[in-house]
Amino acid sequence: MLKILRVLIVEDSADDAELILRELGHDGYSAQSERVDNSEALHRALDGQTWDIVISDYVMPRFSGLEALWIIQEKKLDIPFIIVTGAIGEDMAVAAIKAGAHDYIMKDRMARLGPAVGRALDEAEVRRARHRAEERLRYLAYFDPLTELPNLAHLHERLAQAYTDAQRDRQGFALLMLNINRFREVNEALGHDNGDVFLQQVARRLQSQLRRSDMAARVGADEFALLLYPCGREDALARGQAILAAFEQPLDVAGLPIELNLRLGAALAPDHGASSRHLLQHADVALSLARRDGAPLSLYDPLRDPSSPKRLLLMGELRAAIGNRQLMLHFQPKVNLRDGAVCGAEALARWEHPELGRVPPDEFIPLAEKSGLIHPLTLSVLETAVQQARAWRERGWHMPVAVNLSVRNMLDPALVKKVEALLIARAMEANMLEIEITESALMEDPVRALDILTVLNAMGIQLSIDDFGTGYSSLAYLKKLPVTAVKIDKSFVLDMISNADSAAIVHSTIDLAHSLGLKVVAEGVENKETLERLTEFGCDEAQGYFIGRPMPEEEMARWLKTRGF
Incomplete structure (x- = not known):
């Protein structure tokens, strides 16, 4: 049976071309051929179809075998090239082989x-097989073959490029780590083949949430990473929520609807890491925080990272x-909305670090809570607050001071x-001290909280x-508490003012508290319109x-003196 051979013949002589075809036929080849004798014709032939081999004369009136070889090489085509010639010396033959001809x-x-x-x-097939193997190895070095x-x-590598781009563009970016909680369960219940299908579907759904500048990667058996570029803090959280929402619909595996339980941890560059290694590490810490908190999404917090040098x-x-x-205290005044009189102040801890400047409370308060320093910190705040209330009382100012207690x-x-x-110790009346407790602190141990209060x-x-x-907290529990006020x-x-739902919540909270005999304090009043609306709703105090x-x-x-104190 003849072997089909697509052969391109570079030859000015039709008779010599026919001689080549006859010889190929004698050797068992059925040649599908085309003859060309100039560069333009060669370009057209190479662009028009693929060829198994090129057989070329060495010297022609308007063309040469070496020119033909260079054209093929310029096009980066790996086609066997054999020179068939009537007159070629040994030096010319060696030069042709060195130039890339496979034989003469x-x-x-x-x-x-x-x-x-x-x-x-x-030899061409061996080269192609080796090239395919090299391509496969390059692919496996950078891609997950399953997903x-x-x-x-x-x-x-992409993170390293992102850092370079971010510095040039003055942009930030985010890295999200995603964990699938039910992967092992699917693998064990439905088998590894269906487990693979499950992961492939997860990968496709993740990719559907990406922009052209983003990237999804599989970094573990049931973990994926998402590089979002460019991306700031709020956008990272919003994109994270969108990704979680995209997985609310179950996957179809083996005809069964599989519900997913995902966790996301996010880290921001350059804030949370100046290198890809640190950013990956911190995104992984954020993922651990999400697992620990039972939250679907967590942003990296260096103060909750046990290994953070800053922490x-x-x-x-x-x-x-x-x-x-x-540490020092700042005081925020509260006013009575019926007559505008100042009726107290809330004591708020502030830390002016000698090198870092002002450290925000939302950084050092959680750190104090996690480390156990909250006890001496609270005692220090209580001592200073009571001392300040006494100093004001000695000036004739009746100013109860409120202090927050944590869980x-x-x-x-x-x-x-x-x-x-x-x-x-301070000879201070107890009613000059107010203690504020959050609902979450109450619900940590409701029975103990009730006893202490x-x-x-x-x-x-x-x-x-x-x-x-x-x-x-439930309404029934709130009714048991010996509290005198609630802070919205x-x-x-x-x-x-801009959100009718928030206004309705505020109004109903005021009515509910009043029905329980409680005073209502509104915090976060930042404009006159809000103050007037709160007064209309019957709110008692505001800050x-x-x-x-x-x-x-x-x-x-x-400030107190300007208010007539």
């Missing part, structure tokens, strides 16, 4: 043509700052005795629930930047 045949020895073609074709997504090595350094410096009384404080068995000892209330301390409306969370107050921002004691004293 003298026209008076055409019997060698068939074997030479066979060798050239075999066809980039792998961890590819992600590292360890800041913890040591916070301990020293508390011990050396370097850790509510679990402190010595809390009540510490507060009692403090009031006695009952004792504090018996001492004469005023109690209020902070951030009311954001927790999960500022998230509702801030947008109550916020429109009334007065948190300020040091000296500035607070000046």
Whole structure:
């Protein structure tokens, strides 16, 4: 059976071309051929179809074999090239082989043509097989063969490029780590083949959420990474929520609907890492935080990273700052909405670090809670607040001071005795101290919280629930608490003018609290319109930047004087 051979003949002589075809036929080839004798015709032939081999004369009136070879090489075509010529010296033959020709045949020895073609074709197949293997190895070095997504090595390279681009474009970007909680269950219940199908569907759904500048990668058995470029903090959180929403619909595996339970951890560049290694590490920490908190999405927080040098350094410096009384209190005034009179102030801890400047409370307060420093910190705040209330009383200003207690404080068995000892030491009336507790702190241990609040209330301390409306306490439980006030969370107050739902929540909270005999304080009042609306709703007291921002004691004293104190 003849072997089909697509042969391109570069030859000015039709007779010589026919001689080549006859020889190929003798050697078992059925040649599909075309003859060309100039560069233009060669270009057209090469562009028009693929060829198994090129057989070329060496010297022609308007063309040469070497020119033909160079054209093929310029086009980066791996086609066996054999020279068949009537006159070629040894030096010219060596030069042709060095230039890339695979063999040369003298026209008076055409019997060698068939074997030479066979060798050239075999060598070409070996080269192609080796090239395919190399391409496969290159692919496997950078891609996951199952999902066809980039792998961890590819992600590292793309992250390195992203850092370069971000510096040039002055942009930030985000890295999200995604974990599939049910992968092992699917694998065990439906088998590995269906487990593979499951992962492929996850990969496709992830890719549907990406922009051209983003990248998804598979970095573990059930973990994926998403590089979002460019991307800031709010966009990262919004994109994360969109990705979670995209997986609310179950996957169809083996005809079964498979619900997914995902966790996402996000880290931002350059804020959370100046290298791909650190960013990956911190995105993984954020993923661990999401698992620990039972949250679908968590943003990296260096203060919750056990291995964060900043956290360890800041913890040591916070301990020293508390011990050396370097923390200070700012006071935010509260006013009575019926008559506009100042009726108290909230004490807020502030930390002016000698090198870092002002450290935000949302950084050092969680750090104190996690490390156990919240106990000495709270005691220091209570001491300074009571001392300040006494100083104001001595000036004739009746100004109760409110202090926030955390979950850790509510679990402190010595809390009540510490507060009692403090009031006695300062000779301070208990009703000049207000203690604010969040709903989440109450619900950590409701029975213990009720016991502690009952004792504090018996001492004469005023109690209020902070951030009311954001927790999960029941109405029946609230009725048992010996509190005198609730503070509406500022998230509702801030947008109550533009958001009808927030306004309705504020209004109903005021009505509910009043029905329980509780006073209502609104925090987050930042404009006159909000203040007027709260007054219309019957809110009792308010605080916020429109009334007065948190300020040091000296500035607070000046502010009070302007209000007629």
